[in-house]
Amino acid sequence: MSVGDLVFTLLAISALLSTMATVLAVLAKDLLKAIVFSALQSVAYTLMYFLLMAPDIVLVYAAVAVGIYPLTLVLLIKKVGRYE
Amino acid sequence: MNSVIKALAFTSVLILAIVALAYATSSGGLGVLPPESLRPLAITYLRTVYNPENPKFTAMAPEAVTAILWDYRGLDTLFETVVFYGAIIAVLTLYRETYRERDILPLKGLSIVVKRATAVTSLAILSVAVATALHGHLTPGGGFQAGAIAAVAPLVMLIVFSKRFLSDRLSHVQLLTMRNLGLLGLGLTAIALAIVGFAIGEKAFIFQNQAKEMSKLSFPQRILGVPAGGTLLFFNIFEALAVAAGFTLVFMVLLSSEELSRKEIVGEEHGY
Numbered sequence: 001m002s003v004g005d006l007v008f009t010l011l012a013i014s015a016l017l018s019t020m021a022t023v024l025a026v027l028a029k030d031l032l033k034a035i036v037f038s039a040l041q042s043v044a045y046t047l048m049y050f051l052l053m054a055p056d057i058v059l060v061y062a063a064v065a066v067g068i069y070p071l072t073l074v075l076l077i078k079k080v081g082r083y084e
Numbered sequence: 085m086n087s088v089i090k091a092l093a094f095t096s097v098l099i100l101a102i103v104a105l106a107y108a109t110s111s112g113g114l115g116v117l118p119p120e121s122l123r124p125l126a127i128t129y130l131r132t133v134y135n136p137e138n139p140k141f142t143a144m145a146p147e148a149v150t151a152i153l154w155d156y157r158g159l160d161t162l163f164e165t166v167v168f169y170g171a172i173i174a175v176l177t178l179y180r181e182t183y184r185e186r187d188i189l190p191l192k193g194l195s196i197v198v199k200r201a202t203a204v205t206s207l208a209i210l211s212v213a214v215a216t217a218l219h220g221h222l223t224p225g226g227g228f229q230a231g232a233i234a235a236v237a238p239l240v241m242l243i244v245f246s247k248r249f250l251s252d253r254l255s256h257v258q259l260l261t262m263r264n265l266g267l268l269g270l271g272l273t274a275i276a277l278a279i280v281g282f283a284i285g286e287k288a289f290i291f292q293n294q295a296k297e298m299s300k301l302s303f304p305q306r307i308l309g310v311p312a313g314g315t316l317l318f319f320n321i322f323e324a325l326a327v328a329a330g331f332t333l334v335f336m337v338l339l340s341s342e343e344l345s346r347k348e349i350v351g352e353e354h355g356y
Contacts, residue, residue: 012106019102023095055224056149059216060232067236068331071243075339 011051018044029084031077039070129156134311140297144305145221145313153226154319158291162274165323169267172330175337182344183256183337193246202244206237213237213324220320221313227320231327238332247339259333266326273318277301291315 001009018041025037042065049057109117133151135142143151153161176183193199213234220226242250274291281288281301288301293314295302303314 015102016099019098020095023098027091056226056229059225059229063232063236068239071239
């Protein structure tokens with residue numbers, strides 16, 4: 001297996017992972033779980049950006065996807081309630 | 085049971101759609117990717133980004149993305165930055181009556197274990213941010229990335245240590261000052277050579293980095309023997325400072341207690 005094949009296989013895996021995470025995030029009734037799934041989808045996207053050789057985007061996307069975005073949304077559901 | 089089947093059907097339809105799109109793209113549905121006509125452009129960038137033998141056109145920074153962002157299309161990036169600071173000003177305007185007030189929240193926070201762990205990781209996050217800002221012109225990264233990474237540390241601290249803990253140590257005046265210093269630095273770096281050129285009667289441009297055919301003025305190519313990319317190092321440092329301070333300020337304002345936030349919306353139903 002060449003490096004290119006490996007990159008494309010990992011890309012496919014992370015794309016499928018992000019799809020599943022998105023579906024779970026949309027379907028989740030517990031908003032805290034929805035945030036975790038949404039963050040998982042962002043992590044899969046971070047991996048995809050890295051595999052597509054865009055490390056500049058990875059740096060800002062990792063900080064936003066793992067840190068800023070879930071934490072701000074957790075603050076939001078603290079104010080509006082956890083269950084849909 | 086019914087909902088599980090529905091979810092499975094939904095997921096498999098989505099996955100099928102992705103696989104079909106991927107197959108169409110990889111078998112040449114969109115033509116050759118990237119298009120052949122774009123390749124000379126990339127080659128031009130790679131030839132001029134760091135090329136001491138071609139001093140009239142080089143940006144003297146090994147990192148092509150940062151060089152394009154702050155040198156080749158610096159004015160675009162300046163206006164992007166303006167949009168970001170407009171958003172921060174909008175948040176402060178929404179909370180204009182209460183963001184200066186001291187919050188009544190208790191100094192509680194999470195347990196001691198979480199607090200100690202957060203203290204260590206915050207330091208690590210901040211070091212990564214500083215490294216990203218200072219190496220932005222050498223390795224992937226840059227001002228905005230560094231600012232976003234740095235802003236994670238105060239956000240985690242706000243949740244783990246409580247808002248009062250941070251706002252007692254880092255007031256909104258200090259954060260606004262940091263942000264304004266960053267913005268001032270960005271503006272001054274952009275016009276620095278133009279000012280110097282005006283003072284000594286030499287021709288120079290706004291957003292000039294290295295010497296050009298018509299203008300001999302230039303930012304330092306190397307600092308301490310390391311390629312400095314001229315303006316890029318300064319732009320990255322100031323942008324990181326301004327973004328980190330701006331994000332922290334916004335998080336602090338958004339985390340106000342219910343009592344304080346409620347003051348803002350009192351009387352809204354009757355109009356202003």
